[in-house]
Amino acid sequence: MAHLVTLVLIMSMSVVWATNKMCANLDTFGYEVSRNTFRNGETILTVEESELVTCMRTCLQYSLCSFINFNTELGVCHLMTPKDNLMTQEGTPTTVQSLAVVSSMASSWTKDILRGPCFIHSCPNNTHCIVNDQELGKCEVIGCVGAPSVSYINQSAFQIKTMWHIDEVVMLPCLYESSGSANCTSGGSWSEFECQRVPPTDCSDAVDKNYTVGTTPIIIDVDGNGPLEQVEVSCDGKFTVIGHNTTNRTYINDYEQKYSYKLDLHYTVSLQHIKAIKQNADYCEQFLRYECFAALRSDAAWINMHHQRAFYFAGNGTDNDACACGIEDSCDAQGVKCNCQINDNVWREDSGFITNITALPMITFEGGDTGSTHERAYVTIGPLRCQRLDV
Structure with a gap:
C-alpha cells in the first residue's frame, strides 16, 4: 500500500x-x-x-x-x-x-x-559564472557595461541599455557629430575609436553644447565647414566677445579740428569673421565712453563697419545725435542730448552701449576740439559683444 x-x-x-x-x-x-x-x-x-x-x-x-x-x-x-x-x-x-x-x-x-563551483562567485557585471571542463567556476564575458572612457562621448547613447551583448553596435556615440559607432568586443570592452569635438559657431552655441566658457578663450568655427578658418574668442556667458587693440582709456589732446584725431581699432578676428558672428546673432553691443573737459562731443564721431560716420554715442542710432543721457532724459543740463555739449570747463562724461547690429563694430574713433591747453578728452571703447537670444 x-x-x-x-x-x-x-x-x-x-x-x-x-x-x-x-x-x-x-x-x-x-x-x-x-x-x-x-x-x-x-x-x-x-x-x-x-x-x-x-x-x-x-x-x-x-x-x-x-x-x-x-x-x-x-x-x-x-x-x-x-x-x-x-x-x-x-x-x-x-x-x-x-x-x-x-x-x-x-x-x-x-x-x-547554485551549488557547485559557482555557489559563491564575484563575477563582474559583464560576465556570468559557468563551470569549465575542470569543474571550476569561470567568469565568461557576455557583453559590455557602461560607456567607453572617450573624450567628447555621448553618454546617453550608452544608457539605452545597461548591458550590450558582444558584437552589438552603438551608433553615433560622439557628441556634435553626424557619424561614428562603437562595437562591443568579445573581451567585454568597447572597440577603439575617437570623438572629435566639433567647435561651436559662437559662445551661444558653446553654452548649448556644454562647453566650459568664461575662464579661458575658446576656438569657434563661425561658418561650420565653410572657408573661414577657426578663430579664438572670449565668452561672457552666451556673449561672444571680440577684443581689439585699444580697449584701454585713451587720452586725446592737441587736435582742434573736427574729427582730426583718429583712433583705429584692429580686432582680434577679421571683419569677415565678425560678419559671420553677427549673422548668427540676434543682438550686438559695444561700449563707448567719452570723457570731456571743454571738448565738444559734436566734434567727435565714430566710423562704422561700412565706413560711414556716426554721431550717436549710445543706442541703435534712431536719434543720430544722442548720448545715453539724451535717450534717458537725464543729462546734466536741459536742452542738450549729451553731457559733453555743455562745454563748461567741468569734467563731463557720456557713456553707453551702441546697439546697432548693422553698424557695429566701430572701426575708427574720431575726436576734435582739444587744441587749447585747457581742452582735453578721454575715450574708452569696449570689445564687440554678440549673442544669439534664446527663443
Missing part, C-alpha cells in the same frame, strides 16, 4: 509540472515570489523552456541580474536588471501576460541553489 501511495504522489506531481513550469508547492521553500505580476526593468537575457528554480539559478549566475520575471505557462525566463527609464531594446512581459507571470528578487533566494 505504501508503494501505491508513493506512486500516486509522484504521478500527481508529474501532472502539475507538465501543466505549469512552477513548483507545485513553492511556499514550502520560503522564497519570496509575487504571483500574477511582473517587475519593470531591463531584460538582460531571455531563456526559453525553463522552470522557476532553473530560472532563478540562471539569474544568480549573472551579477547583473537582480530579479526574474517568469511566465509559468510558457516556461519563459526573463533575467532582469532595474532600470528607471525603460528605453530598452528588449522589453519585459506585457500586462496581458501578467496573470501568467511570477516575479522574484534574487536576494530572496539562498545562493545554495
